[in-house]
Amino acid sequence: MTDSLAPPLSVGFVLLRRFTMLPFAAFVDCLRLAADEGDRSRQLRCHWVFMTSAGQDAISSCGAAITPCTAFREPTEFDYIVTIGGVQDEHDDVDETAIAYLRRAARAGVPLIGVCTGVFALIKAGVMGGRRCCVSWYHHGDLTRRFPDIEPVADRLFVDDGNRLTCAGGTAAADLAAYLVERHLGKAWAMKSLHIMLIDEVRRGDHPQPQPVVFDKVEDRVVRRAIGIIEQHLGEVITVDELARRVGTSRRNIERKFRDELGVGPQKFARDLRLRYGLWLLHYTAKSVTEIGERCGFSDTAHFSRHFRDAFGATPSTVRKTASGREAIQVDPFFLHIESRPAQEA
Incomplete structure (x- = not known):
């Protein structure tokens, strides 16, 4: 003092x-x-x-x-x-x-x-x-x-x-x-x-802003809880077994619920979400592609770029170069939506 x-x-x-x-x-x-x-x-x-x-x-x-x-x-x-x-x-x-x-x-x-x-x-x-x-x-x-x-x-x-x-x-x-x-x-x-003020955590300037990753049309409580866990760990890969354990259910049940609710299994859902987060970071931050790949839980830049290209039809480097142009992949600035509809597993 x-x-x-x-x-x-x-x-x-x-x-x-x-x-x-x-x-x-x-x-x-x-x-x-x-x-x-x-x-x-x-x-x-x-x-x-x-x-x-x-x-x-x-x-x-x-x-x-x-x-x-x-x-x-x-x-x-x-x-x-x-x-x-x-x-x-x-x-x-x-x-x-x-x-x-x-x-x-x-x-x-x-x-x-x-x-x-x-x-x-x-x-x-x-x-x-x-x-x-x-x-x-x-x-x-x-x-x-x-x-x-x-x-x-x-x-x-x-x-x-x-x-x-x-x-x-x-x-x-x-x-x-x-x-x-x-x-x-x-x-x-x-x-x-x-x-x-009932604020128990000292947050320094470099503490990350909460990102606009929000989902609607998800009614199943187990799936909502699992999505919350995935959102909180976008920088790491959580296995399906670990995810099931954290929400208190079996691997078979959580996989069935994800497919019924979202049309994809939890593993692909989590990867797609990490890729969407990477897309957001490319648009709204100056971090390098390598930094973004690491922050999104990918083991190396090549791994991140390959999956990113498969998901969005362009490499992260291309998106970064065109992020402010007319040809940019558009990111909803408020929400990243996942709709409850059938989809094919990749």
Whole structure:
């Protein structure tokens, strides 16, 4: 624990129009709980201010308003300036006052943090040149389309690139806030915040984002449980016997249920899912083909490439080269569906 007389951690929040409530609340509550003993919420060890362009109330994407807010203050009052973005609509007017403020803060050397689509504002302000940029997989396609010169990172929770920090949003904002609390106040205060928030695992920046692997139309409870286990172990091959043991049934029964429900056996289903995950990684991350093959549980690149070509009609290298073009294999950005219909075993 650090000296209680150390200067407080001071954070200014720039709340953009229709900002997302969850990452904002997760970030500021982590500061609040670290700031004082118990749950008393006095701004002792941490200090924060909510800011909008004219000091007006900040309206979130869900309609809730944050008040009171102040107009933008001198950037050097803060250790960090955190920009919380929200719903993206290219037809919305850009808050030029906020963009100018971020440029001013950058010139003053104040570290800038972009949370959720707050990173879009940092890019518009021209302060992300040559920087790594963390974004949620959900917004990856929108960012690459609108800002082709920026290379986003969508396979981790947050990125600390010196005086530019970017975060995917959601509950990852609590992880980033705890990271900063630990840096300035000590690990004990960071853990205090997380534990009161009922977060029992400290997730570092390189912790992977949850991937959009979701299945519908699966009614059998055994099959659903087995799919959950397979999803959690995409980087390894689980034998059918082991899978059956984990869900409490026999090999024969689980194979029969998979064929009845999905038209394929569990082994092929698991391999196809790992290949779909590899396809997703090729589209939404900058990892090499070799890294992706290993992450998807294939023993070597040749093995991965052969099965990938059989499944999608193109090699991983070809997909990587054309991932942003018209000929790209399209990946549903929300779900990877497996329908309940008969299919041939490969």
